[in-house]
Amino acid sequence: MQIGLIGLGKMGGNMAERLRRGGHDVVGYDRDPKVSDVGSLKDLVERLEAPRAVWIMVPAGDPTRATINHLSELLAAGDIIIDGGNSHYVDDQKHGAELAARNVGFVDVGVSGGVWGLENGYALMAGGTAEDIQRLRPIFETLKPVGADGFVHAGGIGAGHFAKMVHNGIEYGMMQAFAEGWELLEATDIVTDVPGAFASWRHGTVIRSWLLDLLVRALKEDPELAELKGYAQDSGEGRWTVQAAVDHAVPLPVITAALFARFASRQDDSPAMKMIAALRNQFGGHAVNAVDGQTGLGADSPGADTVPPVEAEN
Template sequence: MQLGLIGLGKMGKNMRERIRRAGIEVVGYDRNPAVSDVASLEDLVAALAAPRIVWIMVPHGDPTTQTVAALKELLDPGDLVIDGGNSYYKDDAVNADSLAERDIHYVDCGVSGGVWGLEEGYGLMAGGSREDVERAMPIFDALRPEGPREDGFAHSGEVGAGHYAKMVHNGIEYGLMHAYAEGWELLEAKDIVTDVHGTFRAWTRGTVVRSWLLDLMVKALEETPHLEGVSEFTTDSGEGRWTLMEGIDNAVPMPVLAAALFARFTSRQENSPQMQAVAALRGQFGGHAVQMLDDKADVNPAAQPKVERGQSTEPS
């Protein structure tokens, strides 16, 4: 069996290696010639015997759309394209319909596993026809973790279902990460807890909050105790926003995801405009001190109280 793999970044390169270990021939293409097996998409297609299977592992949006358009002109009827990136699920129908004009088949596949997938395997969520998914099953089996197929792979539904499932997965991930982060900050804030890292490590066995994310939190604290020097600036790659939009469209309350996503937005603001407004309002209605950015001018500086943790300075 052969596979063409487009995109050999942090995940794609490891996926190529894991699939090869399963005995499947992989021809990889990347714009970086240092990691690419061939010089162009044309060379990749020429190296595969028809009917071909080509897996796209590039950033969502224009890079994926452009790659699908290029493959539409290069592949033959009966070939199969799998999009394994983090594409927006509504794009899948557009890409599938475009390829169908030349009788080229399409499957979308949500992939979870990050840089650890090479050794641990990847969680996979596929969307497409039963026939197309079955055709690619040896590849999915090579990528998923060892053990029963259903523990690491799901045929989630029709085209778009795989990326929809991965989108929701990432939305849940946002909430879990933020819950651990809040717990870590509270433990660090209280002097009574002197071994925060050890406490987190103890949670990794036998407790109801154990998870792989918790294991990674312990690893992060081992590498950087108290997370000294780590910037709070946190990006988001889109899936959290899309999940929240779906919650709104379907009247599904998602306060945990909303809080986690908005916290990421806040992390990118050097000086939050919202909190500037709050500080100014507190100065107006309660005479509370308003600290200025140049640290030189205060409004009603005599009103600045000394606040102990847990006390409130709001007027009663």
């Protein structure tokens, strides 16, 4: 299948490569001409055969809105725009209605997998009509992990990003629990091998997970996390999850506390937040603040985005 892909940073670039490996014809556009296949959005649209499908992987908010608005003027009836960033589901519903007036389809896709998705596949949560989802099925099948799971048509427009928003809220709570457990183990002399304790939980326990694997990896690289400051950013999705809970009167004490803990990390050098920062760097290549005041991406990171990074967990 042929598809246009806009935004070839950490996520978008790896997704384009996975699609090409799967036999798809990908025409990529990025502001960095070194990685771009075309010189402009107009060039990209002209390279694609109708009916076109264009996947956007740029930062949520104004960059995504501007890209969709520009594309809407270039595309024709029967084309589809896919927003694979971390947009607010309310924005999706607005975009869907505006594009429908031009007979252009719209699908929102929450994407999880971070810098590891190229090899492992991406978990995909899609929102849109059944017809649009079915048309894009070959793309989804290539991007998702091998096996029965990893993709869901979550519902109508907005459902994909709503599901991803909740996913990220859960992620906040899980990371916070691991981080607090690490801080407690470090605070006592009873356990003398803290990294070993975490490593022992990786098999045969109910808390084994990919996050636990990444935690063990982070401690192997820096057992005391001495090279990190206890400062962790929050994504818009964490805030949106808590706001949605308020809107629907659903109690989310763990996720809300995890969000507030990140706010607290910006006030002092929190030990628990060192682990949050380490985990974000491990799974997403997110920048970390070192104790020497420098900001970096970590030794194993694939490098900075060629567009401003989407500030969210993936």
